[in-house]
Amino acid sequence: MADEQDASNSTSPTIYDVARACGVAASTVSRTFSRPGRVNVETADRIRRVAAEMGYRTNTVARALPTSQTALLAMVVPTVPDRFFIEVIRGAKAAAIAAGYTLVVADAGLSADAERAAVNRLIPVVDGVILAGSLLPDSSIRVAAKQRPTVVLNRAMTDVASVLTDSADGMRQAVEHLTALDHRELTYLAGPEASWSDGMRWRSFKVETQRLGLRARRIGPIAPTQAAGMAAASTFAEQMTSGVIAFNDFIAVGFVSGLSRLGVRVPDDVSVIGFDNTAAGFSNLPLTSIAAPLPHLGGQAVRTLMRQIAAARPGRPDAPGAVRPTRLPAQLVVRSSTAPRARRDSNAPGSGERAA
Amino acid sequence: MADEQDASNSTSPTIYDVARACGVAASTVSRTFSRPGRVNVETADRIRRVAAEMGYRTNTVARALPTSQTALLAMVVPTVPDRFFIEVIRGAKAAAIAAGYTLVVADAGLSADAERAAVNRLIPVVDGVILAGSLLPDSSIRVAAKQRPTVVLNRAMTDVASVLTDSADGMRQAVEHLTALDHRELTYLAGPEASWSDGMRWRSFKVETQRLGLRARRIGPIAPTQAAGMAAASTFAEQMTSGVIAFNDFIAVGFVSGLSRLGVRVPDDVSVIGFDNTAAGFSNLPLTSIAAPLPHLGGQAVRTLMRQIAAARPGRPDAPGAVRPTRLPAQLVVRSSTAPRARRDSNAPGSGERAA
DNA sequence: CACGGGCCGACAATCGGTTGCCAAAACTAT
DNA sequence: ATAGTTTTGGCAACCGATTGTCGGCCCGTG
Incomplete structure (x- = not known):
């Protein structure tokens, strides 16, 4: 005793x-x-x-030695999470717990190097990795995917599993919405160049505007912050269009304040749509936005990862060859930053060649 | 070959x-x-x-078995991090990397139970734990501290190491600032009841107002969100004071919009001060706020933890008896949500028993 | 030339579980 | 009662490092 x-x-x-x-x-x-x-x-x-x-x-570490299973999942997010990732993480966490795993979140610093370092540190300790908004080149991601089951978020890859929002369809909804409100000229406020999503959104923007016979412009790249969005307003003022779609809600919110500072009113003079629906109750003006099913995105990423982990168990060590991205639907949420195009078409400086 | x-x-x-x-x-x-x-x-x-x-x-897990050192540090934050913790995490991460450790962040869910579960999952895998904004009772924290070196953030404990902002001094600066602006009646917008910080801030508020011979009121508890802050505005309108200090910036920002909706102007009619300085450029009105040195807070927590880890190595398995909290200075950042008290003192409904 | 001391590398035990294989035990069927 | 099958628990070999201990080698000195 x-x-x-x-x-x-x-x-x-x-x-x-x-x-x-x-x-x-x-x-x-x-x-x-x-x-x-x-x-x-x-x-x-x-x-x-x-x-x-x-x-x-x-003792989980003792158990992990022979089984090489730690019941830990890592999610790597760029620098520290903003509202967007917060929701994604929430969904991912729930799914992980449901599967008996613990999700840890690591921020990737601000550079690709820092992100690579974070991934390398974590990879030996976890059973799988979710890369969200990664700054890494495809080749580095493939290297990681070779060592541990990996899922990338909001980025399509052919040889690594991926989960993404159908932003092309979201863009379609946004453009159609503006068209229905009689806007014939649209501007896209582009996000950071390195962003895979931005390329995707801009491409869809071009496709949709062309399909509906609209005039399309583009301003950018713009950093995904309110300050940068606000600064973009003056560039925009030189040649305005009645409809604007921004890379994300941060830019959109800043842009709207920038416009109001210039005496341009939203939605009276200009209709603005954001992306990601992360600005709810952020500014005074409720922003129309293309909402991604954020928690589902996270949950789906975890479930995809779990499937890979399960599959990796028996014989196959890795790469099941080509994989098809999982695409989750986006949905336009209409609020009060969009309205029918005003009849009068002078008033604003440089409103330019409007098609009457 | x-x-x-x-x-x-x-x-x-x-x-x-x-x-x-x-x-x-x-x-x-x-x-x-x-x-x-x-x-x-x-x-x-x-x-x-x-x-x-x-x-x-x-292989880090193999190394961890005999040495029981994983070079991992966990930081547990309530639900998913908001702006406040984002800064804290940034500082903590930098300090961890500098010390050759990897910091993982886990969110604690919304309940004490979920938090306990998260801590239990993580504790066997990490070398130390930082509990930030914990919902756990002191006793549970002590249990955790017995198993692994532990540091709590923004919460004073006598037998577990802690790092906190000197919010008493911050409150002093805020109250003195308002006094200098001739405000003689102050309202404190209280945060969630479970919050240790809230109790601390309210206590300091009472002490300081009493010291300076001011009238003190209190409204709350209020959830730490803009929406709740906005809702609190109508309660406040029933009996207004010219000066207001809110539990944090979220509440303050919502409160200001709530006031403007009621036709009360800030800072003309009411001066408002927030806590934590997390609302920079958040709303249209730059908010005066009591800033905590957030990244330092995180960094200091990690360094304190490292010291404990080093100390735990030789003989002593745990509890070095009583420990003194590390207190980091707060600083009032004056912006444009505070101004001298207006001379006229009717106009607002229920402005009540003002002294003069 | 012999002896003592440093330096260096190897052996083997250990951390705390997991798991393939085997044998004893219990049970079923004939 | 005997043979065949299924449970059930034990033995021992791992997983991949770390580390105390020991013997061999080389060097210097008396």
Whole structure:
């Protein structure tokens, strides 16, 4: 008894301690926890009871050595998460817990190098990695994917699993919405050049405006911040269009304040649509935005990852060749930053060649 | 040669593979990396070169088993991080990397139970834990601290290391600022009841107002969101004071919009001060706020943790008895949400018993 | 030339589980 | 009662590092 007190006092008990206390072999204790049906119910009950009494908790790092499974999932996000990723993380976390995994979040710093460092640090310790808004080139991502199951978010890759919002369809909805409001000339406020999403959105913007026979302009690249959006307003003022679609809500919100500073009113003079629906209740003007199903995005990423982890178990060490991206629907949320085009078409400076 | 190809192909090389390739014992390879001077320079160089060629990377979980050191630090934050924690995390991350550690962030869900679960999952895998804005009762924190070095943020504890902003002094600066502007009646917009910080701030508020002979009111508890802050404006309107200090900037920003909706102008009619300085450029009105040195807070937490980890190494398993909280200075940042008290004192409904 | 001391590398135990294989025990069927 | 099958628990070999201990080698000095 004194002996057991001492043991429990110094370090936490191991399966060997439990085994000795129960008069069974350590392997039996191990199986009691890891292989449910394998041990006689009575024996298992007794072991469980004693283990609980002794305060036994299985040492996850010891377990990870032979099985190379840590029940940890890593999600790497650019620098520190903004509203967008917050929602994604929420969904991912729920899905991870549901699957018996723990999700840890690491921020990637601001450079590709810092991100690579973060990934390298984490990869040996986790069972899978979700790369969200990665700054890494495709080749680096492939390297990571070769070592651990990997899923990329909002970025299409042919040889690494990916989950993304159908922003092309979101863009279609946005452009059609503006068209229905009689806007015939649209400007796209572009995001950072390095952003994969931005390229995607701009491409869709061109496709849709062309399809509907609209005039399309583009301003940018613009950093994804309110300040940069605000600054972009003056560039825009030199040659205005009645409809504007921004790379994301941060830019859109800043842009709207920039316009109001210039005396241009939203939505009276200009209709503005953002992306990602992250600005709800952010500024005074409720912003029309293309909403991505953020938590679903995260959840889906985790589920895709889990499938890969399960598949990697038996023989195949990696790359199942080509994989098709999972595409989740976007939805336009109409608020009060969009309105029918005003009839009068002078008033604003440089309103230029409007088609009457 | 074909043999080595196969080996490197299937799984990543181990020290044994490197040792065989070099014709030395595995222990020598191990020491080459962990105990610099212990191995002959030539031998070490050769081993390092071969290891690099083979792409050897030390398996951190295997290393963690005998040493029980994972070089991982966990920071647990309530639900998903807002602007406040984003800055704290940034500072903590930098400090962790500087010390050769990796910081992982886990969100605690919304309940104490979820937080406990998160902590329990993480504790066996990390070398130390930082609890930020924890919802846990002191007793649970003590339990965690008994298992791993632990530091709590913005919460004073006598037997667990803590790092916190000197919000009492921040409150003093805020109240003195308002006094200097001739405000004689102040309202405190209280945050969530469970919040340790809120209790602290309210207490300081009372102390300071009393010291300066001001009238003090309190409204709340209010959820730390803009929406809740906005809603609080109508309660406030029933009995206004010319000066207001809010639990944090979210509440303050919402409160200001709520006031403007009611036709009360800031800072003309009411001066408002927030806490944490997280609303920079958030709304149209630059908010006067009590700024905490957020990144320093995170960095200091990590450094405190590292000291504990180092101390825990030799003999002492835990609790060094009583520890004094580390207090970091707060600073009032004056912007345009505060102004001298207006002379006229009717106009607003229920402006009540003003003294003069 | 012999002896003491440093330096260096190897052996083997250990961290705490997991799991393939085997044998004893219990049960079923003939 | 015997042979055949299924449970069930134990033995021991891993997983990939770390580290205490020991013996061999080389050097210097008496």
